Amino acid sequence: MKVDTEGFSGPLDLLLSLIEKKQIDICEVSISEIADDYLEQVSAMEWLDIDQAAEFLIMAATLLYIKVRALLPADEDLEELAAAAEEVPDPRAELVVRLVEYRRYRDAARLLRSLEAVGSRMYTRPPRPLPTPTVKANPMEGITGHDLLQAYLDASSSIPEEFPYLPTDEIPIATQMVAVLVRLARRGRLGLFEFLGGAESRHLLVSTVLAVLELVRRGRISASQPAPFGEIWMFPTSQATGGVPNEPA
Amino acid sequence: MCPTNPHEAQAAVEAILFAASFPLGLKDIAAAIQVDEDTAAKLLRTLQDRYSRKDSGIVLSDVDGSFILTSRPEYAPYIENLSARQRPAPLSPASIETLSIIAYRQPVTRGEIDRIRGVSSDSSIATLTERGLIAEVGRRNSVGRPVLYGTTREFLMYLGITSLSDLPPLPESEDQ
Numbered sequence: 001m002k003v004d005t006e007g008f009s010g011p012l013d014l015l016l017s018l019i020e021k022k023q024i025d026i027c028e029v030s031i032s033e034i035a036d037d038y039l040e041q042v043s044a045m046e047w048l049d050i051d052q053a054a055e056f057l058i059m060a061a062t063l064l065y066i067k068v069r070a071l072l073p074a075d076e077d078l079e080e081l082a083a084a085a086e087e088v089p090d091p092r093a094e095l096v097v098r099l100v101e102y103r104r105y106r107d108a109a110r111l112l113r114s115l116e117a118v119g120s121r122m123y124t125r126p127p128r129p130l131p132t133p134t135v136k137a138n139p140m141e142g143i144t145g146h147d148l149l150q151a152y153l154d155a156s157s158s159i160p161e162e163f164p165y166l167p168t169d170e171i172p173i174a175t176q177m178v179a180v181l182v183r184l185a186r187r188g189r190l191g192l193f194e195f196l197g198g199a200e201s202r203h204l205l206v207s208t209v210l211a212v213l214e215l216v217r218r219g220r221i222s223a224s225q226p227a228p229f230g231e232i233w234m235f236p237t238s239q240a241t242g243g244v245p246n247e248p249a
Numbered sequence: 250m251c252p253t254n255p256h257e258a259q260a261a262v263e264a265i266l267f268a269a270s271f272p273l274g275l276k277d278i279a280a281a282i283q284v285d286e287d288t289a290a291k292l293l294r295t296l297q298d299r300y301s302r303k304d305s306g307i308v309l310s311d312v313d314g315s316f317i318l319t320s321r322p323e324y325a326p327y328i329e330n331l332s333a334r335q336r337p338a339p340l341s342p343a344s345i346e347t348l349s350i351i352a353y354r355q356p357v358t359r360g361e362i363d364r365i366r367g368v369s370s371d372s373s374i375a376t377l378t379e380r381g382l383i384a385e386v387g388r389r390n391s392v393g394r395p396v397l398y399g400t401t402r403e404f405l406m407y408l409g410i411t412s413l414s415d416l417p418p419l420p421e422s423e424d425q
Contacts, residue, residue: 009343010368055368102365107420109342109349112408115417116345119409120337121325122310124317125270 011059012102014041019099026099031092032070035063066092143228151229158197171204176211177220184221184236192223192232251283255292258282262292272315272402311411313402322409340376347373348382352404353419356386356397374398382407 008014018037019029047053199205215221225232252258261282279289297309308321329336347370350362362370377383386399
């Protein structure tokens with residue numbers, strides 16, 4: 001997006017530069033004369049930004065208004081009447097005040113420009129992060145190969161060696177959810193491995209694990225495992241005191 | 250670890266200033282080398298004197314009470330010859346005008362800036378904020394609670410000055 005129109009930062013900037021080109025004092029300036037220069041410049045500009053165009057055009061309208069007022073024959077009675085009626089501020093005086101105020105900051109900007117030329121070229125080292133103490137806790141800390149082997153052995157020993165027949169009965173997850181909740185209600189805390197230890201079949205194992213997951217998902221129980229490969233403890237949550245679950249969602 | 254003699258302390262200050270590429274406060278420097286702030290200030294002054302000699306390519310700049318090593322401005326062109334560095338694009342006329350209003354009138358609202366400039370300053374404020382030269386510093390307790398803008402420490406570094414009191418005085422309105 002083009003920000004500056006023809007190098008002017010705004011209508012006041014353009015107006016001020018036209019006044020300065022004529023080497024006249026702001027307070028003495030003939031707005032009528034400047035208005036023509038301004039309109040000429042503005043009509044030669046290429047408008048890329050409609051908002052900015054509007055700002056330049058509002059200034060054009062103000063200048064024209066001042067010019068027209070100056071051209072009209074002075075009717076003092078009428079002027080007094082108008083002034084008394086609505087306290088109309090003098091648009092020319094208003095514009096002069098704005099120009100004077102604007103010029104202070106435009107000139108200040110020129111001073112900053114010369115500081116910028118020096119300061120912005122005082123280079124620092126490119127920022128590279130210093131070493132930061134972001135030590136992430138290693139979840140496998142202290143675990144040895146022996147522990148892994150033991151974990152495997154524990155896991156494989158808890159699986160029944162063989163199934164005499166293909167189980168046809170599916171154990172509904174809801175049943176196991178009830179079983180878990182009932183045991184928890186009685187004991188307040190339940191170890192998952194301990195609870196699974198009593199399962200006679202793979203099917204029962206699967207539905208019990210699914211039941212536990214479902215209960216955790218629903219927020220009925222919470223589960224935590226204080227150490228890797230350790231016991232997973234289940235606790236009833238406060239809302240788990242309600243009824244028994246229906247079919248899992 | 251703490252330095253055992255003044256020379257080591259001096260070298261330690263230099264080392265941490267070199268390693269940090271952002272301005273370090275007196276407190277941080279004192280804490281890092283385990284001396285009190287008065288001692289740290291003294292060490293910094295000695296270092297600053299050493300760097301202010303003309304034969305050094307580095308200056309120790311004081312940015313509002315924080316310290317950073319920067320290259321000496323005279324040698325900027327050589328640094329810019331390095332392919333990695335490019336001469337920074339100066340701010341646009343609209344942006345530097347907006348910056349000057351914020352610098353001299355802070356804290357100031359968008360409305361006041363627009364009124365002085367006679368144009369909308371939205372894109373300039375966005376650019377200056379993005380470059381870290383200005384920041385929102387609060388809200389005015391008036392209708393709509395408009396955001397107030399002020400300059401940042403980055404602004405001081407950008408102009409190579411120590412504090413806002415180093416800004417050139419705002420030109421007087423000679424016609425009044």
